[in-house]
Structures are given as structure tokens and as C-alpha cells.
Amino acid sequence: MELGSGPYAEPVWTRTLLAWHIVFWALLTVTAVVSLLPNELTGREHVVLLALLAVLGTAYALIGSPAMTTRRRPPSHGYRVIAILCVAAVVAIYPQAVFLMFIASPQIWLLADRARDGVLFSLLLLVGVGTGQLYGAGWTLSAFWNILPWMIISLVVSMLLGIWIDRVIAQSQQRADLIEELESTRDELAGAHHSAGVMAERERMAREIHDTLAQGMTSIVMLAQTASVELSRGGATAVAGRLSAIEDTARENLAEARALVAAFTPVALSEATLTEVLRRQAERFAAETGVDVQVTLDMPDDEVASLPQGQQVVLLRAAQESLANVRKHAGATSVLITLTMSADGVGISVSDDGTGFEPSAAAAGYGLAAMRGRVEESGGSVQVESAPGRGTRVQVLIPSAGQESS
Structure with a gap:
């Protein structure tokens, strides 16, 4: 029988071998000591008896005990044969x-x-001990009838004891195997949770980079291209304004990168309210693209400021992603950003009058997918309404804290 490698793979009996060792050596020592007391044994019989006990002890130490630990079958067979012969001869x-x-x-x-293995060797032991007793009694018929009931009782007790030991060992081994399997499953689940956590963190970092650094870099590129065109036309004053805008955008990007590394709240929200940040984003977007961007509130400004920080971050990122999509795809002339509060929760709507698109075709875009992932993590939802030539409207709704927990 092969053993596993876990802490519970060791057979149950090997964890109780110390008690078996103590009992064996104690009884062997008692037998040797008692045989040396005054009795009817001759000197030669004393020597033979002690020699047999020595053989039994040596066989146990060299073969029996290791066989119990390793469960190697041939050595265990050999030890049992030696034990039966020695015990029968001693008796x-x-x-x-x-x-x-x-x-x-x-x-x-x-x-x-x-x-079946235990029954066979138990019968051999009883026959050997019974034969030894008959030899000591002089091979008489009366001795046989006297020994027979004792042998039958011993056989029954041995069978009952053996079956009990066999069942205890089997149940204990099954329990040990189950514990090892459960621990293995627990380790696998821990590894799976760790991998899932790593993947979730990577996805979060990807969203953060996309929503902050990538969009900032896009702004810088567009500003640089505009400045290059204006420089070729000799508009030094306009170029200076573009360079100033590039510097401001780069500084914000650097601050966002540091906050991202430190896992802080977006820098903009740490320095101003959500309404102020959205209006600032709208002004900068309008300056960079020439698109008219308006921010309206369908809720008091103080309620916006009292929103949980996590909800403010989600709303801000949704607005940033929507503006980035307007910049890259819409060709719009105006954008309306609206913050709303309703019985269903707090939401933000970004509408433009651009070219529009088929919403089903946007599934492959990372930006919209990242927005959905971020919003859904907060228990919210994203709706995109658009059609070719009819503009686009992105609505994000986040339930209130009580609704989210329920």
C-alpha cells in the first residue's frame, strides 16, 4: 500500500507505535525475569528460553517494528512467522x-x-501455541481436552479483537485521507482565490491606467499636434497657450501616476468636489477640442459633495471615459454632463450630438468594457443609447449604500 505525502498520509497505527513498543518490551522483559525465578526449568531450558526471547526481540527490532512503520509486506510476513514459532517454542x-x-x-x-490475512496468521498462532502447550503437558488426551476450550475462546477473542483493529484502522485511514483531501482542496481554493485576486488587481490597474494616464497622454498628443500646426502658421501666442496646457496636463498625469502607485483617491477629487472636477474637465476638454461641454446638476451641490468617495470616483471615471470616446469617435459639437439623484440612486449622464454608432459594435472597445466593469463592481449599471447620425447618451446609475448592501 502506497502512502501519500501529506501530514495525514501516515497510517494511523504508526502514530501509536510507542505504546505498542512499550507493551511488547515490557512483556518480553517480564517473561525473561519470571523465567529466571526458581521453577522447574533446567539450565539448558533456561538458555533455550532466553535465546528464543532474544530472537523474538531481535526480529521485532529489525523486522517487525520497521514493517509496522513502512507496511512492507514481505518483511511483515517473515516477522509474523518468526513470532509465531518463537512464542510457540517458549510456551x-x-x-x-x-x-x-x-x-x-x-x-x-x-x-x-x-x-483473510489476519485470520490465517491468527489460526497459525493458536495452532502453534496449542501445540506448545500439548508438548509441555506430555501429549496426553486429557491435556488436549483441557486446552481445547481455552484455544476456542482465544480464537474467538482474537478474531473479535482483530476485526475491531482492522475496522478502526480502516476508518482512521479513511478519515486521514479525507482530511488530506480537504486540506488539498483548501490549498487549491486558496491558490485559485489568489490568482483571481491577482487578475482582479491587474484589471483594476488596467482600468486606472486607461482612465487616467492613457487619456492624459492622448490630450498631450493632441495639444502638441495643435501647437505644431499653430507654430507653422506663426501663432506664437496660441502656441504658448498650448504649451501651457500640455504642461498642466503632464503635471496632472504625473500626479495621477503617483496616486495610482500609492492606491490613493484620484488627485483631482482629493483637492476639489466632484462638481468642480467635472467642470474643470469640461473646460479643459472644450479648450482642447473646441467642443462645447456643459455640466448641470439635478441635485444640490452639497449632496454631491456628501457622496461616498468610491461613488464619486466611479462617476468621475465614467465621465472621463465618455469624454474620451467623444474625442476619439463622436465628432460632436456639444456635450452635456448631468449629475442626477433619484430613488434608485445617484447617476451621471453624458450626451453628445455626434455621429453615433451601433451600441452592439462597442462591445469590443476596452474603454466601455472597463467602464462597465468598474460600475458593476459598485453594484451599478451602464446604459448606452445611440444610433448612427443621432448622437450618443451614456447613463451610469449607482444604487445608494443601503440599496447596494441589500
């Missing part, structure tokens, strides 16, 4: 040592792979 010389059978019988069952 033949010194019948009072019959109690040695009670240490040999459990060992037989402990080393048995199957019940």
Missing part, C-alpha cells in the same frame, strides 16, 4: 508464558492487509 518450554500470545495476536492484525 512449549515454559507454559506460563502463554500470555505472550496477547502481544503476538495484535501485531498480526496490525500487519495484516486484509482480514
